[in-house]
Amino acid sequence: MKKIVNFMNFIRGSEPRLPMDLLGTTKEQLALTKKYGYKTTYLLQYDAFVKKEYQDLFCPENPQIEVGLWLELCQELIEKVGLTWRGRYDWDYYLEVDNLLGYPDEEKVLIIDEVFRAYKEVFGAYPKTMASWLIDPFSLDYIVKKYGIVCHAICREQWGTDGITLFGGYYNQAYYPSRNNILCPSDKENGLPVPTFRLLGCDPIYQYDGQLTSTCGDVFTLEPVYWLDGATGKPSPIGGNNPAWIKWYFDALYAQNNGLSFAYAQVGQENSFGWERIKGGLIAQMEALKPMIDGGEVEALFMHEAGEWFSKTYDVSPPSTQVALCDYEGAPKQSVWYYCKNYRVNLYADEEGVRIRDMFLYDEGYKSRYVEGVLTTHDATHDNLPMMNGLVWTKLPHRAGIYFCDEGGRVALKDIIYEEKDGVATATLVHGGGKIALRFSEDEVTVSADSPVWLDYDYAARLPEESATVKDEKTVAFEKRGYPYTLTLQKGRIEGRKILLQDGEISIKF
DSSP, X not given: OXXXXXXXXXXXXXOXXXXXXXXXXXXXXXXXXXXXXXXXXXXXXXXXXXXXXXXXXXXXXXXXXXXXXXXXXOHHHHHHTTXXXXXXXXXXXXXXXXXXXXXXXXXXXXXXXXXXXXXXXXXXXXXXXXXXXXXXXXXXXXXXXXXXXXXXXXXXXEEEETTEEEESSOSSSEEOXXXXXXXXXXXXXXXXXXXXXXXXXXOTTTTTTGGXXXXXXXXXXXXXXXXXXXXXXXXXXXXXXXXXXHHHHHIIIIITOOOTTEEEEEEOOBGGGOHHHHHHHHHHHHHHXXXXXXXXXXXXXXXXXXXXXXXXXXXXXXXXXXEESSOTTOOSOEEEEEEOSSEEXXXXXXXXXXXXXXXXXXXXXXOOTTTTOOOOSSOEEEEOEEEEETTTTOBTTBOOEEEEEETTEEOOEEEEEEEEETXXXXXXXXXXXXXXXXXXXXXXXXXXXXXXXXXXXXXXXXXXXXXXXXXXXTEEEEEETTEXXXXXXXXXXXXXXXXXXXXXXXXXXX
């Protein structure tokens, strides 16, 4: 299985909120690239690459460096195309001014054309690589068709951080986006034919719903700046500046040989956080990866190389996994993420029991809010169709999930035996009463057991835009934002909030 790391830093030319040596931080990042010698992608924002001081750093050809485009908007760019800047500063993180989602299609075209014109004027060719926290299908389609980028990346899974909600997509790795919904996977023929990677490396255990109980914020990722405790200035346990967590993360990601399609991480940070806050975590991550890269286990690729490999290898968004069978301290918390062209699911176990913590359906008919509308608020959402949302449907102290139960109550797990083969992930739950086997494939989830068990569908509340109705013993009818979808059992039976086995099995077809 191919194991890829993209060293990739995001370079802004302005940080109006606080004093920051952006250029100095960029030079330190470049020095680190030179020291380790690994291919590194630098994505430059418009307000950086139009400045001579950044051109002096990145225009000389360097075989270690790929220069791509970081697509956030700024006052200089917006006024260059004759539009009115609505931001508070010359670069403003408010999404309706910082992101293309806040502009009608005709203005998006003006902005995109100027960005790519100026980039080519500076670097002599259009970029192969582009990333942005958020983008809409119209803009990405226009960019791919006119300017031929071969790789794209968007923000990680999160709920509300910095006003951004991206929830229900591929948890890691890459996919081809739908033309209706940038977070929904598709294929080359029907979707947008550009591999779209997930940035920033989420902790597969804690990132999903850690914000429910965390005192350190809501970011549990590879980002080198996170997390420093505000009171002590010391690293918190979970995140990209803690060497113990970093070692655990890369071991789970690469050394355990899981992933189904390929294993992937993006390592790097915005220069606007400053070198003093970045350096410890970034150096620790490079040191942790060094034996893996030097030993040939992991490939450090430019982002465009990762995209080109993906395009040559896959015509359809492939099934992928991210697995952790213990947490960073060795505690018995287990998380198995499986995602493919039809759905995603998370099997999770902790002291509260074994449950399906998350399940989302992928349906290309479900349109993004920004296919026909323009963002007018500081908050933006891309999502898919929930069958279980263990974060939002929770009301503490009771966590939402589809729990495995027997006559003694919620099943107490003794072990998980996990295996991947031929695009299929299998998790066997060993408990006091026997074994429960879960099999995840592209078109089906099956649950089988050698003793009497059932599934308990437990949740506190849905969002106002969501509803669910049990239609009969085989079907639950859902609706989100007026869009209908169903969960249908091929085997098994629904009885209230219970899902009962039929001949020792439950089967859900997609």
